[in-house]
Amino acid sequence: MSLLEVKSLDVEFPTRRGVVKAARGVKLEVAPGEIVGLVGESGAGKSTIGNAIIDLLEPPGRVAAGEVLFKGRDLRSLSEPEMRRIRGPEIGMIFQDPQTSLNPLLRIGEQLVESIQNARGVREAEAEAIALELLEAVGIPEAKARMKAFPHEFSGGMRQRVVIALALCGDPDLVIADEPTTALDVSIQKQILDLIQRLCRERQLGVVLVTHDIGVIAEIADRVVVMYRGEVVETGDTAQILGAPRHEYTKSLISAVPRADVKLHRFSSVDYIDGSEPTPKIDIRTHWLGAAREEKTGAEAIAVENLNLSFVLEKSFLKSRRRMLQAVNDVSFMIREGESFGLVGESGSGKSTVARIVAGLYKQDSGSVRLLGQEVHGNWRDPAEKAARRKLQMIFQDPYSSLNARMQVMDIVAEPIRFHKLTGSETETKQIVRDLLDHVGLGAAAAQKYPHEFSGGQRQRISIARALASRPRILICDEPTSALDVSIQAQILNLLKDLQEELNLTLLFISHDLPVIRQMCDRVAVMQRGQIRELAETEQLFTRPGDDYTRSLLQQMPRMDLLRPAAE
Structure with a gap:
């Protein structure tokens, strides 16, 4: 018997312009002890299905049709008080x-104890004992001491x-995990998935794993449900x-x-989606932008020597009592013009x-x-x-946070041109902005819009x-695609590759995504605890790593190469 069975589920959102069908005819089954991956891009409807199962749709969203059977009961027929007795004790949600799931004003222990008491109806002392057991079960070191800590005192992986x-907390039979590893580095992701x-x-838990990360699905899912524009397009075993x-x-x-x-x-694009791969509209080599292009000489573009930077964790008048964090410890490397250089490592x-020091946002010690x-040296007056x-x-x-929400795109893109006085007139500036927007695949009409659009x-x-x-002649890319779907990621990375070739740009590429680093970079430096553990040509590092830490990172990558044919 299935633990969860979703039958012909329709979810809709009424708007002033009509009803938006977020999900149509969705079917899904989960057995005890089974992990079912619900995969698709943003807007596919996968998170909507997860929220619909436990009746947590954002208003005015509603389930228009279908059944949600949990242990044979139709959850749609239950009242709100009855659903509250299901959420937590029987169905958990990750x-x-x-960062936003935890109350920043309450200690971790207080939040766990409150949830356990609400779900199980036990006394505070018993709830504290259960909370301690749960923290130990999920691998929190020194769990008893960490019960008194606040969320901001934990790393991203520990918070997860x-x-x-x-x-x-309620000892549930079913858990819905909504993108539980997004933005986590490879080692922390591996720990969370394990x-x-x-x-x-x-515990013989049934798990619905909602994600856009195909690598995560390949790692732990027993079965996969693929969604596209609110509909299930394919269901089957993970290997199939x-x-x-x-x-x-x-x-x-999968190809992306x-x-x-x-x-x-190049990265493969999701051609099934209409308009997935924008085509540049201008010849950038003869454009104003191409005027800064210089021939590839192999000369030094960036040189970092013996870089050190510490942050103060705890201030004190007495230097001996200050707590310091050595964030960068004697780091040295050189990047040649036209080269793509990768920096990888855990959070x-x-x-x-290091990237922020190079960019002048931090001042090194x-x-x-x-x-x-x-x-x-950080002296802008020079x-x-x-x-x-x-x-x-x-x-x-x-x-989402790197663009000024109060400025139109025209002014956002034009700001560097105006600041550095790179053109002779405002008319020329605006035309250059429109050309740039064309070239990155947005179209000139985007200039009059705001970022939220x-x-x-x-x-x-x-x-x-x-x-x-x-x-510019140098671009620093700090995790530029970590928050994006795989198909959008492929488009952005292909665009960066094209721009580098057209303009002979030097790229300093920071990422925790090792497959992306392999595709994008010529050389790679592996960092751990502020130090460079290994620096090598990309193919050498991935095929013959020389450092134990590098080997450990490579071993923890989700593996998909065994499930698809070799490259031609």
């Missing part, structure tokens, strides 16, 4: 963002473990779906996943801190940074340093256009 413990898999087997997909959309989706086993020239390894032969800084731009990780992938294209507006 939310995507642990706490969220899993919260989902288990934890979910172990709990599933030990990933190894021999039948539906064209599934084939395109960056490969870890071999380096390819907290120092890779983004010691060591030197040279850009195109010019040593920079004309030579200002000129060098203009030739470096940064694309940030989060496309775009999707995440489109916002990242705006960020790329803004970075290009100062005619």
